[in-house]
Amino acid sequence: MKPPTGYCKLPAIKRCLMWSIVSMDRTLTILLGEDNIDDVELMKIAFKRADLSNPVQVCRDGEEVIAYLEGKGRYADHERHPFPRLLILDLKMPKLSGLDVLRWVKEHPACCVIPTVILSTSMRKGDVQEAYALGANAYLSKPFDTGELKASLHDLFQFWSRCELPDLPAQHPGCT
Numbered sequence: 001m002k003p004p005t006g007y008c009k010l011p012a013i014k015r016c017l018m019w020s021i022v023s024m025d026r027t028l029t030i031l032l033g034e035d036n037i038d039d040v041e042l043m044k045i046a047f048k049r050a051d052l053s054n055p056v057q058v059c060r061d062g063e064e065v066i067a068y069l070e071g072k073g074r075y076a077d078h079e080r081h082p083f084p085r086l087l088i089l090d091l092k093m094p095k096l097s098g099l100d101v102l103r104w105v106k107e108h109p110a111c112c113v114i115p116t117v118i119l120s121t122s123m124r125k126g127d128v129q130e131a132y133a134l135g136a137n138a139y140l141s142k143p144f145d146t147g148e149l150k151a152s153l154h155d156l157f158q159f160w161s162r163c164e165l166p167d168l169p170a171q172h173p174g175c176t
Contacts, residue, residue, distance in 0.1 A: 027055070028054045028085040029055050029057060029082045029084045029086075030047075030054050030057070030085070030087075031056075031057050031059065031065065031068060031069075031087050031114075032057065032058045032059070033061075033062065033065040033088065033089040033090055033098060034059075034060070034089075034090045034093070035060050035061055035092075035093045039090070042146060043056070043149070046146055046149040046150040046152075049147075049150040050153045050157070051154075052153060052154070054157075055082075057081060057084065060093075061093050061094045062093045062094070062097055062098065062100050062101045063095040064095075065089070065093075066096065066101060066104055069083075069105070069108070084114055085160075085165065086115050086117070086160060087105070087115070087116040087117070088116075088117045089101055089116065089117070089118055089119070090118075090119060090120055091118055091122050091127055091131070092121075092122065098118055098120065098131070099127070099130055099131060099134060102116065102118075102134035102135055103134055112135060113166045115137045115160055115163075116135065116137055117138045117139070117140060117156060118139045119141075120139070120140075120141065121142045123141055140156070
């Protein structure tokens, strides 16, 4: 990949940061478990404003998230629904909550390697504690401002793009 224009004139620290932003893996699939349509749209806007062009798959409840991870039903086409490299969950989803999904993910070795982030309006200490105990990698409060959400998503993606991640299975694992 060719360095961006003006890259060589920047101080070393800025060159490193700029190069990491440019070289992020744009094929990384993000699975978003979110039931609120307005929040889904807000997330999509924030992703776009943060210049994150990764494919985002949306599931509207906890049961759909698990069906996606298992590759069942309408999620059986793994070309259209690839295994995610990042899972973002709302805590208060219908059918199964984000905590229920975390419990399920923790019990399935092929799925428990997916970096998982809770994005919720709940700031209850009990929710935060339980989410981390169940294997959440981060717990963020939902900002009500698109600019704050953009910044949070950008920072989150920057962090995960710098981390060494385990290999994904050659085939969609089905997480069964």
